[in-house]
Amino acid sequence: MKHKGKTLRVQYSKYGNGQNAILLNYASNGQSYAVASVALDEPLRPDEVAIKNYSENEGILKSLLKAGIIATPHRFISSGFVQIPICKIQKP
Secondary structure (H helix, E strand, O other), X not given: OEEOOEEEEEEEEEOOOOOEEEEEEEOOOOOEEEEOEOOOOOOOOOOEEEEOOXXXXXXXXXXXXHOOOEOOXXXXXXXXXEEEEEXXXXXX
């Protein structure tokens, strides 16, 4: 996938609480670029992921949608001063 002109490889993982995690690594060397998701205290369904689309990750939601990694957010969860988009994960 592409984000801010960089070619990235998507890696799927799980947080300690069992929620889905999306990690992004540089395609050229495999080094870590960003964690595109966030773990929440609220329960999520097994096919959902919470996207960190703020701070250093601003714009990551649009890039993930364009790449077909996630579906359009179907709900939002408040966390502090931000709204966390909750999406269905579309991994192959």
